[in-house]
Amino acid sequence: MPAALWPFGFAFRRGRISQDAHPRGLTNPARFSARFSARCTPWGDLALNLKIRHRRLRRTETLRRMVRETHVRVDDLIFPMFVVAGSGVRSEIASMPGNFHLSVDRLAPEIDRVAQARVPAVLLFGLPENKDATGSEGYADDGVVQQAVAEIKRLAPDLCVVTDVCLCEYTSHGHCGVLSERGEVLNDPTLDLLTRMAISHAQAGADIVAPSDMMDGRVAAIRQGLDDAGLADTAIMSYAVKYASAFYGPFREAADSAPQFGDRRGYQMDPPNAREALREAATDIEEGADIIMVKPALAYLDILKSMRDSFTAPVAAYNVSGEFSMVKAAAARGWIDERRVVLETLTAIKRAGADLILTYHALDAAAWLEQ
Numbered sequence: 077m078p079a080a081l082w083p084f085g086f087a088f089r090r091g092r093i094s095q096d097a098h099p100r101g102l103t104n105p106a107r108f109s110a111r112f113s114a115r116c117t118p119w120g121d122l123a124l125n126l127k128i129r130h131r132r133l134r135r136t137e138t139l140r141r142m143v144r145e146t147h148v149r150v151d152d153l154i155f156p157m158f159v160v161a162g163s164g165v166r167s168e169i170a171s172m173p174g175n176f177h178l179s180v181d182r183l184a185p186e187i188d189r190v191a192q193a194r195v196p197a198v199l200l201f202g203l204p205e206n207k208d209a210t211g212s213e214g215y216a217d218d219g220v221v222q223q224a225v226a227e228i229k230r231l232a233p234d235l236c237v238v239t240d241v242c243l244c245e246y247t248s249h250g251h252c253g254v255l256s257e258r259g260e261v262l263n264d265p266t267l268d269l270l271t272r273m274a275i276s277h278a279q280a281g282a283d284i285v286a287p288s289d290m291m292d293g294r295v296a297a298i299r300q301g302l303d304d305a306g307l308a309d310t311a312i313m314s315y316a317v318k319y320a321s322a323f324y325g326p327f328r329e330a331a332d333s334a335p336q337f338g339d340r341r342g343y344q345m346d347p348p349n350a351r352e353a354l355r356e357a358a359t360d361i362e363e364g365a366d367i368i369m370v371k372p373a374l375a376y377l378d379i380l381k382s383m384r385d386s387f388t389a390p391v392a393a394y395n396v397s398g399e400f401s402m403v404k405a406a407a408a409r410g411w412i413d414e415r416r417v418v419l420e421t422l423t424a425i426k427r428a429g430a431d432l433i434l435t436y437h438a439l440d441a442a443a444w445l446e447q
């Protein structure tokens with residue numbers, strides 16, 4: 077240490093002042109003494125007469141609690157679930173530990189867990205018995221999601237049931253819409269099928285339908301369809317801003333929805349685009365979306381923030397399967413503290429502007445938040 081720094085050496089060694097944590101120049105004694113006077117504590121430690129000390133309000137947990145700006149609440153959480161055809165099925169999804177494929181008759185214990193955790197809502201995905209080119213089980217009145225909605229409403233009438241509205245889990249080709257003869261995903265003919273699916277979910281008792289297909293005009297079509305069917309009170313949570321993301325990997329196993337050819341980049345958003353997200357969301361709000369969603373969450377916190385700043389509608393963020401599975405995998409190896417990482421992640425999503433967070437961590441997080 078240079079001789080000129082000697083008065084500060086003691087404090088540095090004792091860890092009272094971190095050179096790294098201070099703006100450049102603060103530890104330069106010449107500039108330093110011009111700004112601050114210094115004294116010694118009775119214990120011989122250096123004590124500067126700093127007027128502003130940001131650490132004062134971080135000193136105790138009580139103080140930190142009092143000035144905390146962002147709070148994740150159990151009320152913010154939505155728990156996604158995967159319902160499969162058949163009976164007696166409860167099988168863990170390998171890439172998403174703690175998440176299950178459940179047949180309708182095995183839903184009760186899981187719904188009980190959700191209710192016990194006081195998580196207010198579930199989001200349902202369906203895996204049908206049979207798939208075909210137009211995903212017809214997706215809009216069948218006795219489809220797996222339609223049955224699950226009715227069962228959940230019987231088991232827990234107060235639980236909010238949100239349903240995913242998309243064809244990809246139901247089509248043999250795994251795309252989110254119907255195909256032309258040349259294999260293109262057709263926008264306009266898909267809208268009618270999505271509308272039929274949304275109406276059937278709402279008739280089964282869904283509180284909110286959530287179209288995730290990224291076709292243009294689907295919110296308007298679904299809103300009109302619901303209203304015409306006397307379902308004006310059913311809300312629409314639009315996957316308004318859904319990127320063609322590599323973070324969906326584990327979900328495709330969970331929902332058995334991987335495209336059999338090509339990919340979804342022709343309809344989902346291109347990850348580098350931010351202004352386009354505002355246009356997408358504005359269109360959906362104009363068409364009647366009640367809630368707009370950004371998906372995925374973590375790699376798109378800037379997008380979430382711009383949604384919050386630009387719109388007054390509630391904003392949801394989907395903490396997707398890849399984000400979940402990476403945390404689980406690292407935690408299983410002892411590389412991270414799962415609880416702290418999950419709560420920090422959810423806090424970041426909330427701080428960026430989400431009102432609602434769809435997350436596979438919901439039940440664990442709810443328990444941790446209540447502690």
Ligand SMILES: [Zn+2]
Nearest residue numbers: 242244252289
């Ligand atoms: Zn889809």
